[in-house]
Amino acid sequence: MRPGPTALSLLMLGLLLVQGAHAEILRIATEGNYAPFSYQGDNGSLAGFDVEIAQALCQQMRVDCEVQAIVWDKLIPSLESGQVDMIVASMARTAEREQRVAFSDYYYQSHSVFAGKAGIAADTSPGALAGLRLAIISGTIQADFARERYPQSPLLLVAHQEEAFDMLLAGKADLVLSDTINLLDFLQQPKATGYDFIGPPLLGDTLSSKAHIAVRKNDHLLDRVNRALEAIRLNGVYDRINRHYFPFSIY
Amino acid sequence: MTQPRPHAHFRPRLATTVRLGLGGLLLLFSLSVWLSLPLLGGIVDKTNQVRDEYLPDLTRWRYNTQRTEQLYGFIQTLYWSNDSQVARSSRLQAQVLLDSFAFEPSNALTTQAAQILLNIQTLARLRDSQRTTLHEVQALAGALQRGDAISGDGAERLGRFAASCTRLGLIGTDWQALRQEADQLQARLPTEPAKALAELQTRFAQLQALETQVDQTYRQALEQQKHLAATLNTDTALKTQQIASAVEKEANQIRHYGLLTMLLLGAITLGMLYAFQRFLLRPILRCTQALEQLNSKQPVQLPERTLFHELDTICRSVSQYSDMTRQLQHLNQELMQLSQQDGLTGLSNRRHFDSVLAVEHARACRHGQDLALILIDIDHFKKLNDRYGHLLGDDCLRQLADVLRRFSRRPGDLAARYGGEEFALILPEMSLEQSRLLAQRVRQTLAELVVPTDTGEPVCFTASLGLIHTGRAGRHTPESMIHQADLALYRAKQLGRNRVEIAEQAVAPT
Numbered sequence: 001m002r003p004g005p006t007a008l009s010l011l012m013l014g015l016l017l018v019q020g021a022h023a024e025i026l027r028i029a030t031e032g033n034y035a036p037f038s039y040q041g042d043n044g045s046l047a048g049f050d051v052e053i054a055q056a057l058c059q060q061m062r063v064d065c066e067v068q069a070i071v072w073d074k075l076i077p078s079l080e081s082g083q084v085d086m087i088v089a090s091m092a093r094t095a096e097r098e099q100r101v102a103f104s105d106y107y108y109q110s111h112s113v114f115a116g117k118a119g120i121a122a123d124t125s126p127g128a129l130a131g132l133r134l135a136i137i138s139g140t141i142q143a144d145f146a147r148e149r150y151p152q153s154p155l156l157l158v159a160h161q162e163e164a165f166d167m168l169l170a171g172k173a174d175l176v177l178s179d180t181i182n183l184l185d186f187l188q189q190p191k192a193t194g195y196d197f198i199g200p201p202l203l204g205d206t207l208s209s210k211a212h213i214a215v216r217k218n219d220h221l222l223d224r225v226n227r228a229l230e231a232i233r234l235n236g237v238y239d240r241i242n243r244h245y246f247p248f249s250i251y
Numbered sequence: 252m253t254q255p256r257p258h259a260h261f262r263p264r265l266a267t268t269v270r271l272g273l274g275g276l277l278l279l280f281s282l283s284v285w286l287s288l289p290l291l292g293g294i295v296d297k298t299n300q301v302r303d304e305y306l307p308d309l310t311r312w313r314y315n316t317q318r319t320e321q322l323y324g325f326i327q328t329l330y331w332s333n334d335s336q337v338a339r340s341s342r343l344q345a346q347v348l349l350d351s352f353a354f355e356p357s358n359a360l361t362t363q364a365a366q367i368l369l370n371i372q373t374l375a376r377l378r379d380s381q382r383t384t385l386h387e388v389q390a391l392a393g394a395l396q397r398g399d400a401i402s403g404d405g406a407e408r409l410g411r412f413a414a415s416c417t418r419l420g421l422i423g424t425d426w427q428a429l430r431q432e433a434d435q436l437q438a439r440l441p442t443e444p445a446k447a448l449a450e451l452q453t454r455f456a457q458l459q460a461l462e463t464q465v466d467q468t469y470r471q472a473l474e475q476q477k478h479l480a481a482t483l484n485t486d487t488a489l490k491t492q493q494i495a496s497a498v499e500k501e502a503n504q505i506r507h508y509g510l511l512t513m514l515l516l517g518a519i520t521l522g523m524l525y526a527f528q529r530f531l532l533r534p535i536l537r538c539t540q541a542l543e544q545l546n547s548k549q550p551v552q553l554p555e556r557t558l559f560h561e562l563d564t565i566c567r568s569v570s571q572y573s574d575m576t577r578q579l580q581h582l583n584q585e586l587m588q589l590s591q592q593d594g595l596t597g598l599s600n601r602r603h604f605d606s607v608l609a610v611e612h613a614r615a616c617r618h619g620q621d622l623a624l625i626l627i628d629i630d631h632f633k634k635l636n637d638r639y640g641h642l643l644g645d646d647c648l649r650q651l652a653d654v655l656r657r658f659s660r661r662p663g664d665l666a667a668r669y670g671g672e673e674f675a676l677i678l679p680e681m682s683l684e685q686s687r688l689l690a691q692r693v694r695q696t697l698a699e700l701v702v703p704t705d706t707g708e709p710v711c712f713t714a715s716l717g718l719i720h721t722g723r724a725g726r727h728t729p730e731s732m733i734h735q736a737d738l739a740l741y742r743a744k745q746l747g748r749n750r751v752e753i754a755e756q757a758v759a760p761t
Contacts, residue, residue: 188339197350201351248318
């Protein structure tokens, strides 16, 4: 029998309670609306790959933690203001972000790709996509990439990924540019029948394919996170979480 | 002011050299540490580099291999699944998985992945159109089944056929067999249902054609998947080989440095041992040898000059000491001779005569041997002196001494000046007859001597001799022997001089 994400969360929570002697409580932020990395579970609590990785890291570091969902644009400001201590939200490392926060080693890698109605475009050249409306979360590397590479395509910036999918399904947008695993999750749903990946994965210097954990600059937490990350990769915890969410390894 | 040195050689101080040597060793040690630390650091860095360079590759290859194995599952699902949703999900997952190969640096991998993706997409599309056609087949069959127009003997059979067609699945259906069955039915049917059946026939033909393509694509996809897996496995093996050789290279480097360090240390140790032996131990041993040789009769072999100042000082002191000792020994010998010699004649003096007589007497007593003693006195020596002077007297004494020396050549014989003009001969192991004859010959030789004066005048002199011979010396003491000989001499003087008188023959004949 395979334990569900909730059962796993409860198990970890239990373990955390057993080790409750530690006073340190780590506040972790994730996006919360980015399946299957972070989303609202059936019982209303946060679930997803990012959430479980965050909890596994806390357990490895022997600290209590609180995971909360924060809208993408506010993630880095809330880390800077001290409202949270750590961001586990499939964040790519960019030069711009690196000036504000410190990044851990990567914890998974993926790539960006378009999704839309099957056959809407023959290829993904700027010419072929001219005039097509692109729905992308604002402040992401994908948004920056689209602005630069597809100036002829109207950009519809949204706050949440779900919003982008809703616009696509409602016909208000033609294409969604996002992480391939996130899109896979969407495309596998019955409502997305008739929609598909459009074109090959996008190769671009600014489109980093690796997700990192962010902490405040000069925070000793960074070393601990890196060590914990290595530990959970070695002791099988990472693999278990990976298997739970994806049919193949995404490290 | 510097002391003039006998040799202008380089002579460092031992203490300074030892300090310098220790300092040098310390320096060498520090140098080797200083040199080896960056070297070891470099090796560590290189090892890290190897790890950073190859391990991520290995990890990626491992994951890629896993993904390729999963690809097999996706292809199977696509081929075998009746459910379009399941098939779609598999196709999407396979696409995400294969897209990840687009980021591989290896072109061959990317191309192979793209080909597999193409085949998978084709396979999915073919299966989808099969599903669409199958839906049409099911719709047509449904209509046929419900249709009342059918009558006649074939009606029941057609109804059964149509019913079975509505339940058709995509997987495991023999389209060829269906077509044959439809053909048989068609022959017996009236026009209207036959037309509907013909439409079914067309669909079956389409499905069969698609099935052939599906099989072909499926086999191709599997073939390519196998090929990709083989490529990845080969590359992983190659990568492992590369890591192994890189690690081996590092290990060899470490071994070389280790060997070099050990050789260097060995060489330094050998050099120090040699220097210790050559410059410290050998001079000290030579000095000790030289000191030991001082006591023996062998000539002293002086230690050679040595490198170190202190040792050189010691060696020179030993050399000087041995020189001094030799001089002292020589002087001692001279002094001893002087203490036993008579200055004028060079014969033994009275003191030496006494001790030798005592020794010879004791030896004769011990062994029961003969011992003869002759006392010789120049006749009228005082007159000779008075007449020709003391110098001539001395000449006479010297001539007489020469004669005595000639007659006392055997080992053990001793000629001595006993008193002023009185001499003595000690003759051990000589018979009475022999000693008497010897005494006579001495007397005769003396009488024939001619001593010239300053003016050339020849002077002759004679001497009287008193002999004592004893075969059993125990009856005498040295003193009594002298006394008896003296008595015999006195008698010779009494009896006219220039003659030999023998004691005991007259005094105590036995």
